Amino acid sequence: MKNVIKSYRQPTTVLAFMVTILIFSSSSLIAAPEADPVSTSPSQVVVAKVNGQPILRAQLEKRILETTRKAKSSEYLAGDKSQINPGSLQRALSEEIAAELFYQGGKKLGIPDAVEKIAEEEARIKASLTDEQREKFSNEYIKSYVQRRFYINKYMEANDLINPKVPEEEVKAFYERTKQGYASKTDEVCVRHVLAVIDKDRPIKGEAEARERIEKARQLLLDGNDFVEVAKKYSQDATSVQTNAFIGCVGTGFMPLEFEKVAFSLEIGEISDVVKTKYGLHVLDVVEKRAKGTIPPYGALRDFFEKYLSSELKIKKTPDHVKQIIKKANIEILTPLLANKSKAKVGAPL
Numbered sequence: 548m549k550n551v552i553k554s555y556r557q558p559t560t561v562l563a564f565m566v567t568i569l570i571f572s573s574s575s576l577i578a579a580p581e582a583d584p585v586s587t588s589p590s591q592v593v594v595a596k597v598n599g600q601p602i603l604r605a606q607l608e609k610r611i612l613e614t615t616r617k618a619k620s621s622e623y624l625a626g627d628k629s630q631i632n633p634g635s636l637q638r639a640l641s642e643e644i645a646a647e648l649f650y651q652g653g654k655k656l657g658i659p660d661a662v663e664k665i666a667e668e669e670a671r672i673k674a675s676l677t678d679e680q681r682e683k684f685s686n687e688y689i690k691s692y693v694q695r696r697f698y699i700n701k702y703m704e705a706n707d708l709i710n711p712k713v714p715e716e717e718v719k720a721f722y723e724r725t726k727q728g729y730a731s732k733t734d735e736v737c738v739r740h741v742l743a744v745i746d747k748d749r750p751i752k753g754e755a756e757a758r759e760r761i762e763k764a765r766q767l768l769l770d771g772n773d774f775v776e777v778a779k780k781y782s783q784d785a786t787s788v789q790t791n792a793f794i795g796c797v798g799t800g801f802m803p804l805e806f807e808k809v810a811f812s813l814e815i816g817e818i819s820d821v822v823k824t825k826y827g828l829h830v831l832d833v834v835e836k837r838a839k840g841t842i843p844p845y846g847a848l849r850d851f852f853e854k855y856l857s858s859e860l861k862i863k864k865t866p867d868h869v870k871q872i873i874k875k876a877n878i879e880i881l882t883p884l885l886a887n888k889s890k891a892k893v894g895a896p897l
Contacts, residue, residue: 595640596879597647607639614639645869646699648876653698656705661697669693708865713856721852722845730842733798736810737835739774740794741765742784744827754828761821761828768818774832783827796837806831 593601611631658664669690676684684692703709743761746753764781768774778792787794799807803824810831813819819831837843 592882594636594880594882595644596877596881597644598651598877600647600651602640602643602647604636606643607636610639610642611635644873644878646695648869648872649699649702650695652872653700653702653705656698656701658701661701665690665694665697668697703865706868708861708868710857711860711864713853713860718849718853718856719845721856722848725852726842726848729848730840731796731798731837732839734811734839735796735798735837735841736813736833737796737837738794738810739778739792739832739834740784740787741768741774741778741782741792741830742787742827743781743829744783757828758821761830765818765821765830768830768832793834796835796843 592604594604594607595602608631672689672693673681673686700709741761741764743757743764745757760781764777767777767781775791778788782788782792784792797807797810799811801807802810803826805822806824806829809819809822810833813831813833815833815836817833819829822829822831
């Protein structure tokens with residue numbers, strides 16, 4: 548016998564983690580296991596149905612074990628499914644229900660090039676697998692995983708759940724409320740640099756090569772070439788190159804003493820001599836100086852604040868959305884541990 552719960556509710560603790568779980572479930576190779584839903588094996592028991600689509604206990608177990616492994620939690624890391632408790636199963640079921648509803652919603656979007664996009668992603672994943680992984684994951688398994696991830700992501704995009712847009716006036720208002728907390732605690736310099744790394748296995752020859760490299764870069768800068776373009780070609784600091792060679796605005800005590808001494812002595816726009824630190828050889832350019840107590844302008848903090856507010860909105864918006872679509876769905880809970888105990892009838896045991 549089954550128990551049909553029309554007004555299924557997500558537990559509060561699950562709602563708090565729904566955003567992370569949905570994105571996690573759509574980005575890791577943990578597709579629903581290939582199993583016979585009518586099997587009598589405990590793991591293959593159908594524990595619930597979402598608009599007629601069965602959810603197996605095996606899916607819940609796999610989600611729990613994979614989540615704890617990703618989190619490097621000691622719980623269940625040994626893969627002992629017999630120790631999985633009802634609370635973990637309840638949370639995993641709620642996550643699977645939400646993911647299934649998003650998947651079903653994504654399939655209803657009528658995406659014109661869905662088949663082609665799924666096939667491309669499937670081919671990309673297959674090409675990236677090791678021989679061991681190819682033995683572990685069947686073609687059908689990979690196809691199921693790719694299709695599920697594709698439609699969940701498309702549904703979240705269509706409903707503005709991945710990176711929800713924050714109105715500009717809200718970002719500005721947040722800046723006005725919090726800007727005092729970002730005032731500089733000391734005098735600061737905002738610096739960009741070109742870095743040539745010294746090969747530590749060949750200290751003498753390595754430094755000579757690095758110096759030749761950095762001197763070429765410095766001469767180009769002195770000749771008036773664009774700093775960002777020179778950095779892209781010559782700098783070996785991958786992080787700063789991704790940020791247009793900008794390191795950031797730093798006060799005293801944050802950088803090596805040699806670096807700091809030169810940076811604070813430079814005029815804005817002045818190209819430094821070559822500076823040697825434990826990181827290698829640098830050429831510096833100070834783009835701004837800030838006195839203690841300076842509040843960064845709105846433009847300097849806007850993108851950071853927008854991302855923060857978007858993530859906060861996502862944490863609220865996704866659970867609210869899940870609540871609404873659950874109200875319209877036919878959720879059938881088939882086990883006493885996962886249903887309201889006062890209404891549940893005995894089904895397949897967990």
